[in-house]
Amino acid sequence: MDSKSEDNHSSHEKPTYEKEQRMAGKAIDHADHGAESELRRSLSTRHLTMIALGSSIGMGLWLGSGTSLTNGGPAGIFLGYSLAGSMIWSVSHSIGEMAVMYPVPSAFVQWTGKFVCPSAAFALGWAYWFSYVITIANELQGVVTVLGFWTDKVPTAAWISIFWMVIIAISIGAVTIFGEVEVIASTIKFGWIFVVIVSMIVISAGEGGAVGFRYWNDMPFTNGFKGFLSNSGLVAAETANPRKSVPRAIGSIWLRLSLFYLLGSLMVTITVSPKDQDLFGGSGTNASPFVIAYRDAGLEPLAHIMNAVIFIFVLSTGSISGYGGSRTTIGLAQLGMAPKQFARADRIGRPWLGLACTLVLGGGLAYLNVSNSSANVFTWFSNLTSLFTLFGWGLICLSHIRMRHTWKIQGRSVSDLPWKSWTFPYAAWWGLSWCVILMVVEFYLAVWPLHEKSSAKMFFANYVSVIVIVVIYLGARTYHRGPWWVDASTIDLDDQRRFYADHGAEKARRKGFAGRASRVVGFIFN
Structure with a gap:
């Protein structure tokens, strides 16, 4: 943490001081302290804000929504994004409350270890790292699809190799260079x-495009309830990652979800037929539904611009995943969940071992696209990522529930929380419940896949991530032993906690902690 930060007064008071003073009934008037870190961050508030904003819009919306439209139909894709949006909103509130109280590096992992169990934390940390790896692979295969709109003369392996090198170059450059690249891309x-x-609304109302909700009337669900289920699981990987969206975005999360995903998916459903063979995964050009909408409306220049913007999206997400994956290994190493060599970085903050493992494995997996169709590879990787995502979201909500439970049984007052979500406990239980339900749904679809025959190959392609999580968890259980749950009565609620001065806490309550949000984002992002 930057030593110049107003919230990081170096206090050597032990966290137990506040507890002792509270038990003695004394008023406390001290500067904020606790939960400090020795990590050095080069990204400014401007970088972090734009990265958070830009990373809310992924390839899933621009490209994968074509497959979702085909499988689920207009109503299916819109309801799928609505459900995923409600889950993100719930998870974000859980993160927000815990992030203000415990703004620690590798926060999701540490919260899980503190309130659930170390074995679950170990499984979560490595699941998050592998999701970054898979995302790099998925973005590289997305490059092949996007560039295929312009030419099919270049071999798939060549495109993957070229832009793998581009992502590597961005990732190994100075952190500030990475930040500037992402600011431009996010803008x-x-x-x-x-x-x-705006343009899609005009197209849907025009003579050459779909009028109003024609496709909703003709075929709201293309594959019935099963098609809707297939979308509900996939969109978890396609929507905003709360890790990069909170806590500053808590107050505006509905705006972002509505603008980016609900309106974005709605625009697809009123301009493109779910039976269009050129949609990603079809037998035609395999293009984005947004590109198809412009092209079918005779707006060829906009179709090319749209494709170019999607190309920027793909590279941006790939570089963010390289950055995030390598920093995740640092956090795991600091927590003793990865070899200590992963914690090492050079003088400008590049964790070479983490970068190498993340980028090499992510790029290597992308070559699966050479011998398989882009749509199949995208579906495999998206299924893997969505299940890792659901596992992570579920543990975040469970950690929040357990934190409040611990807070209550240890005799603490809710009013002592520096910021509390008005949605608790309903949102946390909503998010956790749907994570469990959708993981069961994904099991059903892995056994009886849409448009495919049941087979061991199909099952493992769609559900292997859950198997990996279970194996990692049980391996960690064997190592750690002990109880399945952390005993709530023994949890030290003041360990790694950030203590706020009274005036600061009141300000945080009134303004949704926006005054400290950028620094908390920096903590969690790193």
Whole structure:
């Protein structure tokens, strides 16, 4: 943490001081302290804000929504994004409350270890790292699809190799260079979404496009309830990652979800037929539904611009995943969950071992696209990522529930929380319940897949991530032994806690802790 930060007064008081003073009934008037870190961060608030904003819009919306439209139909894709949006909103509130109280590096892992159990934390940490790896592979195969709109003369392996090197170059450059690249990319991404929404409304109302909700009337669900289920699981991987969206975005999460995903997916359903063979995964050009909408409306220049913007999205997400994956290994090493060599970085903050493992494995997996169709590879990787995501979201909500439970049985007052979510406990239980339900749904679809015959190959392709999580968890259980749950009565609630001065806590309550949000984002992002 930057030593100049107003919230990081170096206090050597032990966290137990506040507890002792509270038990003695004394008023406490001290500067904020606790939960400090020796990590050095080079990304400014501007970088973090734009990365958070831009990373809310992924390839799933721009490209994968074509497959979702085909499988689920207009109503299926919209309801799928609505459900995923409600889950993100719930998870974000859980993160927000815990992030203000415990703004620690590798926060999700540490919260799980503190309130659930170390074995679950170990499984979560490595699941998150592997999800970054898979995302890199998925973005590289997305490059092949996007560039295929312009030419099919270049071999798939060549495109993957070229842009794998580009992502590596961005990732191993100075952190500030990475930050500037992402600021530019995020500005383009955020600005373009407004152009898309306005232009798609015009297209849907025009003579050459779909009028109103024609496709909703003709075929709201293309594959019935099973098609809707297939979308509900997949969109978890396609929507915003709360890790990069909170806590500053807590107050505006509905706006972002509505603008980016609900309106974005709605625009697809009123301009493109779910039976269009050119949709990603079809037998035609395998293009984005947004590109198809512009092209079918005779707006060829906009179709090319849209494809170019998607290309920027793909590279941006790939570089963010390289950055995030390598920093995740640092956090795991600091927690004793990875070899200590992963904690080492050079003088400008590059964790070479983490970068090498993340980028090499992510790029290597992308070559699966050479001998398989882009749509199949995208579906495999998206299924893997969505299940890792659901596992992570579920543990975040469970950690929040357990934190409040611990807070209560140890005699603490809810009013002592520096920021409390008005949604608790309903949102936390909503998010946790749907994570469990959708993981069961994904099991059903892995056994009886849509448009495919049941087979061991199909099952493992769609559900292997859960098997990996279970194996890692049981391996960690064998190592750690002990009880299945952390005993709530023994949890030290003041360990790693951030203590706020009274005036600061009141300000945080009134303003949704926006005054400290950028620094907490920095903590969690790193």
